Amino acid sequence: MSLIHETDYGTPPSRAEKSVTLSIDGFTVTVPEGTSLMRAAMDAGIKVPKLCATDSLDAFGSCRLCLVEIQGRPGTPASCTTPVAEGMVVSTQTERLKKLRRGVMELYISDHPLDCLTCAANGDCELQDMAGAVGLREVRYGYAGENHLEAVKDESNPYFTFDPSKCIVCSRCVRACEEVQGTFALTIDGRGFESKVSAGVAEPFVESECVSCGACVQACPTATLMEKSVIDIGQPEHSVVTTCAYCGVGCSFKAEMRGTEVVRMVPYKDGKANRGHSCVKGRFAWGYATHRDRILKPMIREKISDPWREVSWEEAIGRVASEFRRIQAQYGRGAIGGVTSSRCTNEETFLIQKLVRAGFGNNNVDTCARVCHSPTGYGLKTTFGTSAGTQDFDSVAQSDVIVVIGANPTDGHPVFASRMKKRLRDGARLIVIDPRRIDLVRMPHVEAAHHLPLRPGTNVAVLTALAHVIVTEGLVNEAFVRERCELDDFSAWAAFVAEDRNSPEAIEAVSGVPANLIREAARLYATGGNAAIYYGLGVTEHSQGTTAVMAIANLAMATGNIGRPGVGVNPLRGQNNVQGACDMGSFPHEYTGYRHVSDDAARTMFEQLWGVTLDHEPGLRIPNMLDAAIDGSFKGVYIQGEDIVQSDPDTQHVVDGFKAMECVVVQDLFLNETANFAHVFLPGSSFLEKDGTFTNAERRINRVRKVMPPRTGLADWEITVAIAQTMGIDMHYDHPSQIMDEIAHTTPTFTGVSYDKLDALGSVQWPCNEKAPQGTPVMHMDGFVRGRGKFIVTEYVPTDERTGPRFPLLLTSGRILSQYNVGAQTRRTANVIWHDEDVLEIHPHDAEERGVREGDWVRLASRVGATTLRAKVTDRVAPGVVYTTFHHPLSQTNVVTTQYSDWATNCPEYKVTAVQVSPSNGPSQWQIEYREMSEQNARIALPVDAAE
Ligand code: SF4
Ligand code: SF4
Ligand code: SF4
Ligand code: FES
Numbered sequence: 001m002s003l004i005h006e007t008d009y010g011t012p013p014s015r016a017e018k019s020v021t022l023s024i025d026g027f028t029v030t031v032p033e034g035t036s037l038m039r040a041a042m043d044a045g046i047k048v049p050k051l052c053a054t055d056s057l058d059a060f061g062s063c064r065l066c067l068v069e070i071q072g073r074p075g076t077p078a079s080c081t082t083p084v085a086e087g088m089v090v091s092t093q094t095e096r097l098k099k100l101r102r103g104v105m106e107l108y109i110s111d112h113p114l115d116c117l118t119c120a121a122n123g124d125c126e127l128q129d130m131a132g133a134v135g136l137r138e139v140r141y142g143y144a145g146e147n148h149l150e151a152v153k154d155e156s157n158p159y160f161t162f163d164p165s166k167c168i169v170c171s172r173c174v175r176a177c178e179e180v181q182g183t184f185a186l187t188i189d190g191r192g193f194e195s196k197v198s199a200g201v202a203e204p205f206v207e208s209e210c211v212s213c214g215a216c217v218q219a220c221p222t223a224t225l226m227e228k229s230v231i232d233i234g235q236p237e238h239s240v241v242t243t244c245a246y247c248g249v250g251c252s253f254k255a256e257m258r259g260t261e262v263v264r265m266v267p268y269k270d271g272k273a274n275r276g277h278s279c280v281k282g283r284f285a286w287g288y289a290t291h292r293d294r295i296l297k298p299m300i301r302e303k304i305s306d307p308w309r310e311v312s313w314e315e316a317i318g319r320v321a322s323e324f325r326r327i328q329a330q331y332g333r334g335a336i337g338g339v340t341s342s343r344c345t346n347e348e349t350f351l352i353q354k355l356v357r358a359g360f361g362n363n364n365v366d367t368c369a370r371v372c373h374s375p376t377g378y379g380l381k382t383t384f385g386t387s388a389g390t391q392d393f394d395s396v397a398q399s400d401v402i403v404v405i406g407a408n409p410t411d412g413h414p415v416f417a418s419r420m421k422k423r424l425r426d427g428a429r430l431i432v433i434d435p436r437r438i439d440l441v442r443m444p445h446v447e448a449a450h451h452l453p454l455r456p457g458t459n460v461a462v463l464t465a466l467a468h469v470i471v472t473e474g475l476v477n478e479a480f481v482r483e484r485c486e487l488d489d490f491s492a493w494a495a496f497v498a499e500d501r502n503s504p505e506a507i508e509a510v511s512g513v514p515a516n517l518i519r520e521a522a523r524l525y526a527t528g529g530n531a532a533i534y535y536g537l538g539v540t541e542h543s544q545g546t547t548a549v550m551a552i553a554n555l556a557m558a559t560g561n562i563g564r565p566g567v568g569v570n571p572l573r574g575q576n577n578v579q580g581a582c583d584m585g586s587f588p589h590e591y592t593g594y595r596h597v598s599d600d601a602a603r604t605m606f607e608q609l610w611g612v613t614l615d616h617e618p619g620l621r622i623p624n625m626l627d628a629a630i631d632g633s634f635k636g637v638y639i640q641g642e643d644i645v646q647s648d649p650d651t652q653h654v655v656d657g658f659k660a661m662e663c664v665v666v667q668d669l670f671l672n673e674t675a676n677f678a679h680v681f682l683p684g685s686s687f688l689e690k691d692g693t694f695t696n697a698e699r700r701i702n703r704v705r706k707v708m709p710p711r712t713g714l715a716d717w718e719i720t721v722a723i724a725q726t727m728g729i730d731m732h733y734d735h736p737s738q739i740m741d742e743i744a745h746t747t748p749t750f751t752g753v754s755y756d757k758l759d760a761l762g763s764v765q766w767p768c769n770e771k772a773p774q775g776t777p778v779m780h781m782d783g784f785v786r787g788r789g790k791f792i793v794t795e796y797v798p799t800d801e802r803t804g805p806r807f808p809l810l811l812t813s814g815r816i817l818s819q820y821n822v823g824a825q826t827r828r829t830a831n832v833i834w835h836d837e838d839v840l841e842i843h844p845h846d847a848e849e850r851g852v853r854e855g856d857w858v859r860l861a862s863r864v865g866a867t868t869l870r871a872k873v874t875d876r877v878a879p880g881v882v883y884t885t886f887h888h889p890l891s892q893t894n895v896v897t898t899q900y901s902d903w904a905t906n907c908p909e910y911k912v913t914a915v916q917v918s919p920s921n922g923p924s925q926w927q928i929e930y931r932e933m934s935e936q937n938a939r940i941a942l943p944v945d946a947a948e
Helices: 037-043 095-110 126-133 172-181 215-219 228-233 280-284 313-331 346-360 374-383 393-398 414-425 459-472 478-484 487-498 504-511 515-527 545-558 578-583 600-610 622-631 651-659 716-726 736-746 755-761 844-849 925-935
Strands: 019-024 027-032 089-091 160-162 186-189 196-199 225-227 238-243 252-258 261-267 336-340 365-367 401-405 429-433 450-452 531-535 568-571 636-640 663-668 680-683 692-695 700-704 763-765 809-814 839-842 857-861 866-873 881-885 913-919
Touching: 019 037, 027 037, 095 126, 160 228, 172 186, 172 215, 172 414, 215 225, 225 228, 228 261, 238 700, 261 280, 313 336, 313 636, 313 663, 313 680, 313 716, 336 346, 336 622, 346 365, 346 578, 346 600, 346 636, 346 692, 346 716, 346 736, 374 545, 374 568, 393 414, 401 414, 401 515, 429 515, 450 515, 459 487, 459 504, 459 515, 459 545, 478 487, 478 545, 487 545, 504 515, 515 531, 531 545, 545 568, 578 692, 600 736, 622 651, 636 716, 692 736, 700 755, 755 763, 839 844, 839 857, 844 866
Parallel strands: 019 089, 336 365, 336 636, 401 429, 401 531, 429 450, 531 568, 636 663, 663 680, 809 881, 839 866
Antiparallel strands: 019 027, 160 225, 186 196, 238 252, 252 261, 692 700, 700 763, 809 913, 839 881, 857 866, 857 913
């Protein structure tokens, strides 16, 4: 194994179709028009010395090291900023150029510490490389004059240092922050000799606008910006390409290693989802994988009030098998089930649903996608014929209008947000539909054309009002509808949306959005060119989540914004493998590839392959399992990678469900909240310890590769196989690639997928089969998967969750950049410095009415429960709306959320809860106890009485 070095071509590629032929150092080169001389030379294998250029950034031309001579032209132009021209004759290596370059390098080195032997970048420093490349042998200027060698190091960021004494002011960091990340946190202050890199207004990095994405660190050619992990451990010696295990963007990384220790994670330029960029979580927040809280030994106990007892794998797995068989014998085949997680690989998920269907003999399998994007699956399958987003991420570069609804990409999907911001800076128009003024509404060099601050719970009303404008103002793309959609359904839908009660003027009273804003946004979406919709859990986690997804699909079909690059309907998936969890058949009613369990052909195929008879009735969903447990008919569950107690709504009900079970088996990295109710704990492995695949929000199947052995001795898939075998179920695999082979063999949209293909292509987007052997970046190009697109009438039905005198405010929720979901991983990293508690955002007007000031403790109460957290007084939320995140178990936001759920999929209505906020003296007793116990690194049972 060796370190993977990706070629740096110096400047970005040109996309021009026309080619140009020229001669460089006697070699004939043909490249696209617009290519820089530097890149053309690299194509011919000629490395022109460079410092300020790198191919992730536009050429800047400041260092003067890349000079070349061009026949017939005076001077020595910079090759990074000079485009190729037909017939050009270029020399990159002449005596004059050598001398000039040495002179430039001499000046750099004369103001640079010569501590190469002890520098953390030794061996990975472009300045060092260039000194060698230009043949620098002496520096005539000493350190006697003015220099920057005593400049003070900034170590404020937990993950990287800034040592200005080593800075050559090449601006790569500043440009990376602007062009790649889009945060504009850095500037070059001063001029000439005085110029220096500055974060914010000469602030420490950690206090500036910096979001710690690390793009500047990656771009820096010297040790000025340097990962602390490299300073601590030393330079890596080999790398393995794998996939981030946090969000649904699915960024590819090189895990750079020394032995089995991760030195750093470097975003992989060939990664098609992230194109060499990352956010703070993927690049830096991997320390949880070796955190001391990791449980590394299996544990069992008779009762949940007993202490845990460490046991061997054999004993733990034997207990699971014997208990599950006992329960089935005593209570019936349907008394047990399995829950998989969107954090698991596709292969792990496939095995769990196979264990349940073929081994347990029922369909009681569900996934946490139930509580996030199940409405996407149902809504898009009904309208388009397939349960997935329509585009690849590259598509956004061709959008003219971008609609973001119920999503906060800069926090939730930061790397995709950077690509979206780039397109917005380049001229696309933005419509934000969200109760809260998310960052995208206004940030450096990005401003939404329209922000529709709708009341939580009124998505369907507003989406239908947008459709009203499109239909009544003659903005429908009739040719598209005629050619591609079911016409009867379209007519019924058009008549429905055209009714006066769906007009923006009528909906203004319901949604709080001024009618003219709805009208203008609808016109822009329908007439502004390629228009793409991106949406998140602010659409799905509602009692009408599925209806809202269908309303979005209706808009795209009515305007013809589907079936080509730049347009489409794009769910921004929350977790790393939400898409995969759904694809892999982990819902109780569907096999892999979204085939219903009552589909005779699919069921017979699995029955023949697995040698069993399968149940043709859908099994229990997670909420049904909990209800059945309380009723006494459901007694045992195997949960892999999901913390249901913390992440599902109405905590008290969830807890009651678990307490009623006889064998709860939790497989996870840490003793999570659900483990408080478990009888068997099986220690899981982190993404660094496993082979497999994740499927991201653009249906891209990415490889996850093992960079270190499982610290517990068994990979997660091996645990499932061991349970199956101990229960007497026929299940044998030697490697996850064989599981993928079975997935491919049984799933029409995956027939072309194999580990060999993924290794060869890097990744593929399903459908990948005979029709599309290289995968499918954009769906529904020549026709919808279901044949003709189906319009659905989207009647707005207000949620039963209503405000009133007791609970006059509406609570909605979301994520923050530095933390991830319930925080089990990110809370065990230095990311906590940015968000060490969840706070409640409240509008100044509502705060004043209640005598609440910034930072005060407030009691947040709904009709099902109450919790306490600090207030943040801000006009980011509208009057009548409060907002919080849900990353910390201490705040237990789900103590207040209700059991209302989506009519079609049971996805909980997390985004609308009627609440009251009142001043409080401080955290409640259970919170104080919880904090004290956590500080002692102890673990207590969840405060089940908190809601009372
Ligand atoms: S910090 Fe690094 S990238 Fe930024 S100007 Fe200095 S040397 Fe260049
Ligand atoms: S870490 Fe990212 S946000 Fe911070 S200064 Fe560097 S590029 Fe900008
Ligand atoms: S958390 Fe998401 S955006 Fe950040 S690096 Fe991981 S996959 Fe990429
Ligand atoms: S690399 Fe061309 S001027 Fe710096």
